[in-house]
Amino acid sequence: MSVSPPRPKGPPLNALRAFEAAARLGGFAQASEELCVTPGAISQHIKTLEDWTGTPLFQRKAHGVVLTEDGQRLLPHFTQAFDALGNATRALRATMALPTITIAALPSIAQLWLSPRMPALRAAMPEVRFTILAMETPPNLSRELIDISLFMRPTSDDENQHILCEDHIFPVCTSEVAKQIVKPVDLLDHTLIHDESWSDDWDLWLKKYGPDVFNTQTEARYSLYSLALDDARAGAGVLMGHAALVNRDLEKGILVRPLEGFIQTDQPLIMETSPLKNAPKEVSDCAHYLMNDHRIGNE
Incomplete structure (x- = not known):
């Protein structure tokens, strides 16, 4: 031998x-x-x-x-060589008995946008096992065992990227706090709640709608948007809301918009799907579901 x-x-x-x-x-x-x-x-x-x-x-x-x-x-x-390695790994995973779809998302998107949709998605695709990964930066779908990513990011010409909704930002707070806010200058009497991932949100909004209160107010800063949102829900101040992440709170009356006016940022919520030709059919089915979710049209 x-x-x-x-x-x-x-x-x-x-x-x-x-x-x-x-x-x-x-x-x-x-x-x-x-x-x-x-x-x-x-x-x-x-x-x-x-x-x-x-x-x-x-x-x-x-x-x-x-x-x-x-x-x-x-x-x-x-x-x-690394592209071939990625293809081989995906081909191996495709032989698994139960199809698996891995979705990577910014933590705030995973918790506030994707998580509420997962029960309906699982019901629509009961034969699929879903894995959700919270990540701070978009992964390389050509290399990693990730099928779909959901991030607020600049647009590109990549045919695998699809805009789910534009990113509109505007102040939100409880109805009790809102009673004390009639015009932007009233924000001087309240804590402005910031998320470090979008540290310039308040600057963008105030530059257009409240230049007199630019960088002169009390602040609270969080590394997670969900914590900042909890602070706003508790009546601790005013948060710069991202429509896709706070619309449910607005619909339920948990939060309100104390002032008119919004800014459309240059980073919409983008879904990117695997560019690999051997990606499972279930990936395109999942992407199609998210693209056509009737609730997206309201966000």
């Missing part, structure tokens, strides 16, 4: 992944976001790979990095 010789030992897979991501995205910071590691870790992985190859793969410049000629020659091969 013949024995195959061992494969030559190559560089660490993480180093190859870091190089491919940094080269494709144009920087260490961008690669660190996609791979969920620090820029320093990306830099160390690149150094490991450069030591292994014996040649620089990036030129370090004051405003970032650019590929060397050797790096440019390597990039297409690694991109093709």
Whole structure:
């Protein structure tokens, strides 16, 4: 019986992944976001790979990095290899007895927009197992085992991205707090509630509707929109509401709009679906359901 010789030992897979991501995205910071590691870790992985190859793969410049000629020659091969690895992994998952759809979303969207829709979605697709991942940045659906993403982000020409609703922002608070607010200047007497993910929301709205109260009021800041929303529900102040995330509270009368006027931001709620040709049919069925959910039209 013949024995195959061992494969030559190559560089660490993480180093190859870091190089491919940094080269494709144009920087260490961008690669660190996609791979969920620090820029320093990306830099160390690149150094490991450069030591292994014996040649620089990036030129370090004051405003970032650019590929060397050797790096440019390597990039297409690694991109093709990782794409093939992603396809193979998805093909393996497709053989599972129960179809699985993984949806990634910004935490606030997962909790306030998607979660209320999940019972109806599960009822419409009972043969599918759903996994929901809360993430701060949009994943790369070509590489990760994620089928659909839901994020407020700038639009693009990507045919796999679909706008579910525009992002309208406006102040919201309880009806008791609203009784004390007749015009924007009345906001000076109240705490303005901020979410760090959208730290400039109040600045955008006040610049148009309340320049006299620009950056002069008491503030409360939260790292999670759901916590900021809870504060507003408790009557602790006025929150800059995102329509898709607060419409249910408005419909139930939990919150009200104390002032007229809204801003349409440049980051609508976008659903992105897997670009891979071997994505399960259930993914397109799920996307179709979310696109045609009758409640979306009101948000």
